[in-house]
Amino acid sequence: MLQTLLKGLSAMKSFLISAALGLLALALVNLTGQYTGVWIPVNRLSLAASGVLGVPGVTLLVILNTLLL
Numbered sequence: 001m002l003q004t005l006l007k008g009l010s011a012m013k014s015f016l017i018s019a020a021l022g023l024l025a026l027a028l029v030n031l032t033g034q035y036t037g038v039w040i041p042v043n044r045l046s047l048a049a050s051g052v053l054g055v056p057g058v059t060l061l062v063i064l065n066t067l068l069l
Contacts, residue, residue: 018054018055019050019051019052019054021054021055022049022050022051022052022053022054022055022057022058023047023050023051025050025054025055025058026040026042026046026047026050026058026061029058029062030042038062038065038066039065040058040061040062040065046061049061
């Protein structure tokens with residue numbers, strides 16, 4: 001039972017680290033937007049994508065922003 005609990009904590013820790021890295025990547029994209037010309041508006045959708053999907057979510061947002069705009 002203890003192993004199951006520890007695996008659950010490990011999964012939660014992994015998710016939180018991924019979410020933090022995604023939010024950091026979103027911030028870095030917007031901070032470097034002045035030099036690269038790529039801006040991602042910060043709204044519920046972009047925060048959810050970067051928080052849930054992590055860095056791949058930010059990559060997806062950049063690609064969609066480039067293709068659609």
